[in-house]
Amino acid sequence: MLKVTDIAGRLGLDIRVSGDLHTEARGCYISDLLSDVMANGKESDIWITLQTHPNIVAVAVIKGLSGIIITNGRSPEPDTVKKAEAENITILTTGRTTFETAGLLYTMFTAHGS
Numbered sequence: 001m002l003k004v005t006d007i008a009g010r011l012g013l014d015i016r017v018s019g020d021l022h023t024e025a026r027g028c029y030i031s032d033l034l035s036d037v038m039a040n041g042k043e044s045d046i047w048i049t050l051q052t053h054p055n056i057v058a059v060a061v062i063k064g065l066s067g068i069i070i071t072n073g074r075s076p077e078p079d080t081v082k083k084a085e086a087e088n089i090t091i092l093t094t095g096r097t098t099f100e101t102a103g104l105l106y107t108m109f110t111a112h113g114s
Contacts (some may be wrong), residue, residue, distance in 0.1 A: 001024040001025065001026050001027070001044075001088070001112070002025050002108060002109065002112055003021070003022055003023070004013065004019075004020070004021050004022070004023050004024075004025055004028075004039040004066055004067045004090050004092075005021035005022060006094050006108075007017065007025060007067075007069075007092075007105065007108065008021065008035055009059065010108060011094065011096075011101070011104050011108075012094070013069060013092040013093065014092065014094065015083055015090070015092055016070075016075070016081060016084075016091045016092065016093050016100060017065060017081055017084040017089065017090060017091040017092075018090060019075070019088050019089045019090030019091070020088055020090065021090060023044075023051065023066045023067065023090070024028065024044060024066065025044060025045065025046040025066040025067065026042070026043075026045065026066075027044070027045045027046075027109070028045055028046050028047075028048060028102070028105050028106070028109065029041040029042065029045040029047050029048070029065075030047075030048040030049070030102055031047075031049065032049050032050050032051055033109055034051070034055055034056070034058065034059050035092065037063065038059060038062065038063045038091060039058050041059075041063045041065060042063075043056060043063060043064040043065070043066065044065070044066050045057075045063075045065050045066065046052055046065065046066045046067050046069060046105070047060060047065050047067070047068050047069065047070075047072060048068065048069045048076060048098055048101055048102055048105070049068065049070060049071070049098075050071060050072055050098065051070070052070055052074050052075065052076050052077050053079075053080060054077065054079045054080045054082075054083045055075055056076075056080065057080060057083040057084045057087055057089050057091075058083075060087075060089045061087050062082075063096060065089075066086075066090070067090035067091070067092060068084075068089065068090065068091050068092070069092045069093070069094065069101060069105075070091065070092070070093045070094075070099055071093075071094055071096060071097060071098045071101050072095070072096075072098065073093075073094075073095040074093065074095060076091050076093070083105050
């Protein structure tokens, strides 16, 4: 398991909404389809997506995700930020592609035996 704060720091992610940075991520789920994340994401996963709208926060809350990483230089919409702040959900952003972000995160998890 990795703390969200460690993931953010080691990958150089921008913290857009701090939420609970000390939450532990037990794994990762990658999808841009909310219904797919609802069906297959696991509690405490960190979610990598291109989506930026407020519904990503609702999915993170319902599934008990440890946080959201938005890739490809995209930024969360203002309403998404407000909702994430209200729900204490961490949103991180990066200019890296989803592929690069997933690869780096995979390396971190395997190095920690997760």
